[in-house]
Every structure is written in structure tokens, then in C-alpha cells.
Amino acid sequence: MTYTLTQLDEQAAAPIAPADELAGIFDLVPSETARSDAEAAALMENMGFGSKFSDYMAHATWTKEQGWHDKRIEPYGMMSLDPAGSVLHYGQEIFEGLKAYRHEDGSVWTFRPTYNAARLNYSGSRLAMPELPFEDFMASIVGLVRADERYVPTGEGTSLYLRPFIYASEAFLGVRSAHRFEYLVIASPSGAYFANGFQPINLWVEREYHRAGPGGMGDAKTGGNYASSLLPKVIAHDKGYDECLFLDAATNTNLDELGGMNVFVVMADGSVKTPRLTGNILPGGTRSSILQLLDSQGVQTSEETIAYEELVEGIKRGDVAEMFACGTAAVVTSIGSLTSDDGRVELEMGEVTKRVYKDLTDIQLGRAEDKFNWLYRVA
């Protein structure tokens, strides 16, 4: 079966003006406290993941009266928020994650940024939040990356990780959608996601807790889903596992995804499957890209209901060859074992997982032809 483009894929195909035309939409407020060249260079020598931030951030405000306004690239710094700010009480918040990559010729690119723009608005619609026009999303990315270009690293597995998010900032304790929101993008220069390279992860198959349920927010990228995944993750960590594999909340039998990554199963016959999007699963851009890539290579792919018990039988029989998880941060990571209350099964890291990782990162880094038109030049 070939992958059918989702609404997000279709929205992501919208034409976007070149970066030079978007660059001035967010006004630059010069920073007085930007790092010196030596300080910035020292930071780039020791990036880590997600713990160090660039000099600037993009920021815009939405009010009922004015819509989106005050669009700025301003110095990175503390935000002030009224203690009654509704995000603190009711969690009205959504976010995105994407990366800026430096190509060998020094140019800087993002991968499917309009997919993130479309998904931000999908998440916003689920949480009753205002839409952010694609042009503003793209202009914030362009403006921020250009202001912080020296933080886009060079080197295998490195990138400038970009975190756009919107939160309710109205000071109001009544329960309704807020009348004021802040949109921000912060940037974090990032080394390889897994410090020890391409090592398989061990998953705990979680039967007691779910990250999302039918009619909930599972397909929206919102902090609430992460909040519900933290306790099971702590418990799994304490038992020695890297992540939880969540099952569907309705039947507790079928694979959903990890706390922040989608999951794939590679069969011994070379076909590849992933759980179908049920509304409880986050529609990953990496997931969509992998399905499209594999289709274009003639690999048989399918999106289907994957029962955990059948998966385990398949692994034991040898019908399942590999499993991997995927998402923007890690791209692709091999799954080495699954453990549940009924025992443990192990998997090999195989060729398909490695090839998917290579094919995708080759496109992102400009080393392979971008035949899907996924790259957008920022600087």
C-alpha cells in the first residue's frame, strides 16, 4: 500500500516566499548582552542537547482586539507572566520542534518547516487557540536563525534545534480559552541527540498509564500529553528502561507510540509498518517523511493497527526483523528490546533502520537530492 498524504502533508505543500522576503517581518531588537565571539565559540565546543540557548528569541503577542502583533526578534531572556496567567493553571500551551542544518557550503536550511507550521495550527485548533499564519511562522524562523546564525553548528548529527511554542498569558482564572497568547521561538545549538551514538534503546511496555485517550489531545503537540507521560517514564527509568511504549487507552492492546517518538516495525520480508493515526497518536513529520521515502524506494509500507501480543509472537517467530522509533530530535533510533509484565523480547539493529537514518539525514544535510522538495533555505 502506498502512503496517503495527510491533511498536514497537504497543507505543508503550500508555497512559501523565499527567506529574503520574510526576513523583515519580525523586527530585530539588538541585544546588549549577546555573547562575545569567544563565549559563543566556547559554547559551540560543548553544546549538549537542549540546555544552552542562543542570543535571541522570536516573540509575538496575540490579543482578541489586535490579533498577532509586536512581532520581534528580541534578546533571549526571562518572560514575565502574571501569576494568574492561565497557562499556569489550565495548561493551554502547544509547541513544535524543528532543526536548522548547516550544509557543507555554509548555507543554512530547515526540513519541512511548513509541516511544523501546519501542525502548530492543528494543535492550536484542538486547544482552542488562535491560528498563526504560515508566513509569520516562517518569518519568525528566518529572522531568528539569521540573528543567531553563528549558533548553527557544523558536523555530523548537529543542528540548531528550534522550539516554537504558544501559551495563554491572560491573567484570568475563569475557565475559558484565553484572550491573550504569546508566541515564541527559542533556539538551542545541539550535538548528537544520543551521546553514545546509535545505540538501541530498551522499552518498557506500559499497561497501567496512557499518554492520551480517545477524544483527548493525543494528536496535538501539547505539554499536557508530556505531563501525563512523565510518571510512567520515571517508573520505567527506575526499572532500567530508556522509554515507555504506550498502548492505546481504549483497549490497552495496540501500539500507540513512545512519549515523544513514533514507532515502526520492519518485517523479515522487508515490508515496514507503523500504527495508523487514530487521533491518539502524534502525526510525526519524521514518520510521514519515512513513509514517503520508503514508498519511493519500492518498499511495501502500511499504516495499521498493531496488536502488542501479535507483535511479540512475530518477534519470537522471526517474522519481525527490526523496530525503530523516530522523531525530529533523534531522527531514528533502533529499539533493542520490549519488556512488559509478561516478559522480554529482543531485537537486532538491522539494515533498514540504518538506511532510513542515512537516507533522511542525507537529505537534511544536502548530501542527497531533495526530490520531495522538503528543504527550505533560511540563510
Ligand SMILES: *Cc1c(COP(=O)(O)O)cnc(C)c1O
Ligand atoms: C513531536 C512528537 C513526535 C515526533 O514528531 P516529529 O514531527 O517527527 O518530530 C512523536 N510523538 C510525539 C508525542 C511528539 O510530541
